[in-house]
Amino acid sequence: MTRAESPAPRRWVPWLLAGAAYAGFVMSLYLTFVHYRGYVSPCYVVKGCEAVQTSKYSAILGVPLALLGTVFFALMFYLGIGLLTGSRVRVVQAYKVLAFVGALAIIPLFLLQAIVLKAFCTYCLASEAIMLVLWVASFLLVAPELRAAPDARAH
Amino acid sequence: MRTPRDHLLASRGVPWIGGSLLLLLAVAALYLFTGAAASEPARTPPPGADDISFGPADASLSVVEYSDFQCPFCAQYAAMLKTLREKYGDQVKFVYRFYPLANHPWASITAKAAYAAFLQGKFWEMHDLLFENQKEWAESDDPRPYLDAYAQSLGLDLDKFHADADAQSTTDFIKRQAAEGKQGGVSHTPWLVVGDSVVLPRSLEEFDKLIQDAL
Numbered sequence: 127m128t129r130a131e132s133p134a135p136r137r138w139v140p141w142l143l144a145g146a147a148y149a150g151f152v153m154s155l156y157l158t159f160v161h162y163r164g165y166v167s168p169c170y171v172v173k174g175c176e177a178v179q180t181s182k183y184s185a186i187l188g189v190p191l192a193l194l195g196t197v198f199f200a201l202m203f204y205l206g207i208g209l210l211t212g213s214r215v216r217v218v219q220a221y222k223v224l225a226f227v228g229a230l231a232i233i234p235l236f237l238l239q240a241i242v243l244k245a246f247c248t249y250c251l252a253s254e255a256i257m258l259v260l261w262v263a264s265f266l267l268v269a270p271e272l273r274a275a276p277d278a279r280a281h
Numbered sequence: 282m283r284t285p286r287d288h289l290l291a292s293r294g295v296p297w298i299g300g301s302l303l304l305l306l307a308v309a310a311l312y313l314f315t316g317a318a319a320s321e322p323a324r325t326p327p328p329g330a331d332d333i334s335f336g337p338a339d340a341s342l343s344v345v346e347y348s349d350f351q352c353p354f355c356a357q358y359a360a361m362l363k364t365l366r367e368k369y370g371d372q373v374k375f376v377y378r379f380y381p382l383a384n385h386p387w388a389s390i391t392a393k394a395a396y397a398a399f400l401q402g403k404f405w406e407m408h409d410l411l412f413e414n415q416k417e418w419a420e421s422d423d424p425r426p427y428l429d430a431y432a433q434s435l436g437l438d439l440d441k442f443h444a445d446a447d448a449q450s451t452t453d454f455i456k457r458q459a460a461e462g463k464q465g466g467v468s469h470t471p472w473l474v475v476g477d478s479v480v481l482p483r484s485l486e487e488f489d490k491l492i493q494d495a496l
Contacts, residue, residue, distance in 0.1 A: 144300070148304075148307075151304065155307060156311050159312065200304060203300060203304065204297075204300065207296050207300045210296055211296050211297075
């Protein structure tokens with residue numbers, strides 16, 4: 127493939143990835159604060175968050191899933207900034223690997239709510255949707271080095 | 282062709298500092314947001330003669346709670362309220378009102394059991410048993426054996442307990458309280474009213490302070 131045939135850079139993709147990761151960070155951080163402050167949240171008439179938040183599956187070895195989500199989304203946000211400032215192969219690869227890990231995590235998280243707890247938490251579903259968006263959109267990422275690689279090698 | 286935005290993005294440090302500031306902004310905003318205790322004027326009926334209550338009937342301050350026995354957060358508040366009942370039981374009137382949520386399958390049957398216990402003078406004992414053992418009956422396929430066991434442990438007349446729990450008057454009482462709550466703006470449980478303000482204290486200490494300030 128020559129430089130002329132290489133795919134045009136999609137400039138909106140890094141913005142989408144960084145924005146979605148930021149939204150995920152805010153939601154996960156909210157749940158982390160609620161968890162660590164030891165605060166209790168009310169049971170809403172139509173929502174099932176309380177069943178999910180208070181279940182034994184809300185933490186792994188004492189670490190709340192919300193905190194893991196916060197760290198994950200913060201990493202994805204910084205990688206998104208890395209993509210915005212001029213993506214390198216390593217950044218793109220790291221992004222794709224982490225996005226795939228996030229997508230894998232969706233499966234047990236969703237099944238736990240659907241089958242074991244029989245209740246869905248709005249924040250959890252939104253976080254899972256963002257993970258899915260990050261993973262799908264990561265397929266649109268192509269490092270500039272890879273786009274330019276054939277020409278670069280030719281010179 | 283590079284745009285001014287491209288230059289800004291390419292300038293070392295600016296996007297990283299901006300991004301970090303955005304994250305810090307979210308941390309600060311959520312720290313403040315999750316730390317704020319809600320408070321608004323109550324629109325639910327004031328305590329009345331037919332309310333299930335604990336404490337002096339002529340107390341200058343009342344704490345009214347709309348609650349659901351299957352609500353996990355109500356169970357956490359029940360523990361706080363038990364402490365507060367013991368501390369302020371001679372100064373404050375604590376009122377319990379039924380607000381069984383439709384998304385909790387055993388909310389209604391446990392509300393009826395609690396009302397049946399009330400008719401035998403053991404409401405608060407049954408209330409505490411239901412909340413303290415919420416996990417065992419809430420996760421069961423049929424809570425009735427647990428309810429019978431609690432009734433027996435409290436020394437209730439089991440036949441009367443069953444008859445009262447199944448009575449239409451019990452259903453009507455619960456439905457009336459829930460309807461009044463809904464009309465008064467109750468959107469979640471527990472819905473707490475201290476004096477004439479709806480509050481949502483986030484801890485026992487905060488709840489205690491609200492009562493002390495109102496006394």
